[in-house]
Amino acid sequence: GAVVSQHPSRVICKSGTSVKIECRSLDFQATTMFWYRQFPKQSLMLMATSNEGSKATYEQGVEKDKFLINHASLTLSTLTVTSAHPEDSSFYICSARNSWDRVNSPLHFGNGTRLTVT
């Protein structure tokens, strides 16, 4: 079945540094990918929609300069948390849908990245 690979699964970084998270669709093309953030025991909050070859669409309240999204190819989107602070510590999940079967394809999720900023 369709697989979305997300890397790394866990990362610890120091305050002020930047962290890049990769999301790859392994056996399908995705013109659109979605980045979610999840706090403990809470739901998934959509941060932004990543669009291949164009700018990402951010949800209200999400800082564009803090969370940089690049979708350079049909199978790869990256989320960079810039100048990370402890309050950015969270679980980040990416998802994608097969662009060639948008109607029938469900949303496939990566395994998530647990970010800890010290």
Place this chain on the structure above:
Amino acid sequence: AQTVTQSQPEMSVQEAETVTLSCTYDTSENNYYLFWYKQPPSRQMILVIRQEAYKQQNATENRFSVNFQKAAKSFSLKISDSQLGDTAMYFCAFMKLKTSYDKVIFGPGTSLSVIP
């Protein structure tokens, strides 16, 4: 804007029994999808079942079935013969189907515990 509500933060059920998780949503759209996703302690999101709004027949997937009431904007999930592996967070989700940028909106979730 679309919203998804799950009024049961936590539920428990005895193994082999049946449990129903509630979900309501608000939308002005006519064409959309509804989903139930499961998130076990591993935190991997797993699609449980999907319902197209234009289909009147309720979706079923083995032990999982839904009661879709479009007029009432209700979409409940019934789990039959509950198993220990069903213990997880369950999220109801909504997706309108208009553009290639269709995004999925999740409800707050219901934590289900299956008791041996």
